[in-house]
Amino acid sequence: MASSDDVAIVGIGITSFARQPDKTGMDHGVDAVRKAVADANSSWEDMQFAFGGSAAAGAPDTMVSRLGLTGLQFINVANGCATGGSALFSAINSIKAGMYDVGIAVGFDKHEPGAFRVNTKSGGLGEWYGDVGMALTTQFFGMKLNRYMHDFGITEDTLGKVGEKAFRNGSMNENAWRRKPLSEAQVKESAMLSYPLTQYMFCSPGEGGVALVLCRADQAHKYNKNPIMLNAAMVRSRRFGSFEVFSQHLAPEWNAGPTVDTSKAAFEMAGMGPEDIDIAQLQDTEVGAEIMHMAENGFCEHGEQEHMIAMGETEITGRLPVNTDGGCLANGEPIGASGLRQVYENVLQLRGDAGNRQVPNDPKTAYTHVYGAPGISGVTILSR
């Protein structure tokens, strides 16, 4: 039975993540909000609060001039790849604290084509770091994965299989950017960008918008006959010894990283464990990230991924479907929207509304995970 401090998601909205030259990042945000509010059988005037995130497409709170000047509390959130998770964390606690009954979390972005151009100054790095050609996120992913494959026996075939799955799932998602299926061989044989990672093993910065309407669970049926419970939303930063993007040095000792801490905290908040999860959306900046994050989030031991993926356990029809909408690989990574896209997909799957990519295991619980610079992670757990 829902109590007054439980939180439900009662409206969801998403825009196409395809490249659209005539559409601004803010357009994505406004469209997503309108869709989410309509999905909640509600109106913008009913929203009591908003948390909005965008890394590169303008201040989210300026969208009120298009949505309506209702005087609501609108707070901008900027927390890198965990922007969406941070917006949800803020929303969940605004409701749990009894401050508000219903509100919205929105994220959107639009990035220039190609790898992210890194501002070494705002990242707390010396200018020399960019000068010498080390301020590239792609290098970190290649180096973390190279060491991981060495330590835990993950093969290049498995990297190719994860890419093949992403583009196959993306081909079934009308909102995905890259909808053309690619074979394992095509993924492996594309241009080598940062060994061992090839072009089609990486996601690209992209564009898109997602909005979610959240409310007190005991009022959820006013808005939606099929509410989804938000059991946990957690964000953590790194601890000493972890291996992160833009680490100019690493400690001799080793720490498993912020994903492990975030995951444990989220499972504790939800009163669940990894064995209780039916479907997972995991940060797949590149194929190796998905593989490593399966273990870091507690879904298997390090090294077990090789066998799990060979057996198809992470396919839509598998035991633990992972990145059912094609993930970042097929959708691109608009930073402000990316984490909320994962939650959107899980709500769709839990409602049974995912159409031709609906997982057949009658999912009751769903998990999202993001990871990004400079070593932050965000996790959510949903249930119905």
Place this chain on the structure above:
Amino acid sequence: MATQVPVGEGLFTWPSDDPRLIGSRCLDCDNHMFPAQDDCPKCAGNSTEKVELKNQGTLWTWTIQGYPPKSPPYKGPSDPKTFEPYGVGYIELADQLKVESRLTISTKEELNIGMEMELVIVPLYTNDEGEEVMTFAFAPTA
């Protein structure tokens, strides 16, 4: 011969016949850092001293930068027609730290986790003043 200048101040001893990276050491917990910084992220202390780091170590992990980085910020040759891939890795300096560095080799057949490497100072680009800008890198131990 063009004047040689370091890519950043305080990164390595230069000019020098036997160059070393300049890091810092926490006086409270012995944690090592590079580049040198005043605060210690391990024990949250702020008593550090500058130290010259070991110039030899083992390759802990590596990758090869296969496409030209965006410029800015990259200052090396980035013309797609002439771009040459370069290696990047972490070199474990025993009892100190693992330092991120460019590598002098960039073919995967020659790169192996655990191989012995040593510090070298190499040219990166020529600046507008005609000076040769130098950076640090690690090369297989001769």
